[in-house]
């Protein structure tokens with residue numbers, strides 16, 4: 245195998261999804277302990293200080309002490325080169341969070357054992373399902389009192405509609421947490437939190453068939469419960485099937501405690517065995533295979549104003565095939581131009597590292613003089629193909645935009661259109677009017693502030709935002725439907741996007757169902773595709 249094929253095949257690129265506070269950052273930090281991070285792009289959020297240290301791209305970030313952007317980090321472990329894509333949570337949840345998942349080959353879902361499946365996990369999970377990428381579950385915080393294990397699995401299956409296959413099984417939780425049972429090796433790995441914050445120490449292993457030793461180690465009651473649970477589990481749970489994992493129909497489930505560093509390396513080792521090498525991607529000419537095709541990439545995110553002094557934009561791209569070499573000529577397909585990517589970099593925070601080479605699976609950031617759009621394809625000059633576009637994700641907050649000084653109409657339209665092109669916000673119009681009435685939709689409310697701030701600072705336009713009560717937006721998939729004849733609910737509003745595509749806004753989820761019921765044949769989607 246040539247060197248570049250080896251480099252590609254040892255890459256593993258995944259995103260971590262979770263609801264805020266489930267332990268995503270802690271788990272990521274523990275991963276890094278094992279590998280020794282080689283490149284940190286953006287922050288591993290860490291705590292407020294760490295966030296400040298790495299991220300000073302936008303004033304608004306500084307003011308609020310939060311990171312507005314997603315980050316990527318790369319580290320080596322056991323011969324693998326691992327790219328982790330962070331999906332920002334809290335207030336900085338935005339459409340970028342969803343788009344990040346378009347660049348990953350698999351997802352790790354972190355769930356708090358005392359909370360179960362939470363709202364943000366549910367939203368991000370939907371995007372993983374749409375892409376049919378493998379999903380691995382880490383149920384965290386077993387050192388605290390947890391929900392019943394069977395109930396947790398049941399919740400994942402029912403709420404998310406994915407089959408579960410526990411790879412290990414917890415023995416108690418909270419003060420009575422004793423460790424996990426490794427189903428494959430049929431032994432118990434004893435819990436110890438003496439190694440807090442450092443690498444996992446030597447874990448004591450006890451075979452479950454050694455009754456005396458097991459009872460001595462975890463007590464009679466816990467040993468009896470474990471045997472009962474193993475019996476139940478072996479009878480009831482789905483068999484492990486790697487094909488089903490790879491197609492996103494079955495999630496392997498692991499239990500542990502990221503904070504006390506228990507079960508983390510176990511997870512990492514099994515996960516790396518089960519997850520995929522960089523996946524082939526669909527282009528209009530067919531599948532592009534990472535280690536058989538020359539360099540190609542697609543843009544999944546555009547970050548504006550990373551350095552206010554230069555007013556630069558950075559386009560983040562996922563390399564889908566081949567190898568990128570410094571100063572190589574590539575074709576920007578949508579722009580129809582052959583170009584050199586200027587200073588591609590791997591580090592996307594205060595420390596930026598210029599790259600000499602990168603491979604399929606890696607994420608690079610390049611300076612964008614305003615030519616790239618989200619979803620654009622780059623390939624070798626002799627080639628010509630386009631990757632499947634990135635869908636538009638449903639905003640959940642809407643506001644009507646009012647311009648304070650109506651004389652500045654031109655700047656306003658220019659500013660808001662450019663910001664929308666970068667993908668931080670979506671803009672819509674009333675169904676029967678033009679640009680005079682603009683409705684803006686965002687995935688996370690912070691984007692409203694970002695919009696206001698940027699229009700004022702970059703375009704010198706002041707706006708007022710009037711919140712609208714809508715929370716659900718749907719794209720109409722069957723375009724032949726006559727919108728004027730649609731029988732909706734009283735809370736429904738018809739709007740259109742900048743391309744003139746009709747959309748529906750609803751206040752309640754219930755109304756979406758009602759409208760579907762009332763209009764036979766109507767097909768609504770939560771994702772917009774051109």
Ligand code: G4P
Pocket residue numbers: 262263264265266267268269270271289333384385386387388500501502503504
């Ligand atoms: P996030 O990135 O998913 O938002 O979560 P993060 O890792 O920041 O963790 C959220 C809180 O949960 C943190 O506590 C963290 O220490 C704690 N935590 C993470 N994993 C575990 C675990 O396995 N067990 C226990 N008991 N706690 C865990 P915090 O009080 O918000 O921050 P800190 O001041 O303790 O750092």
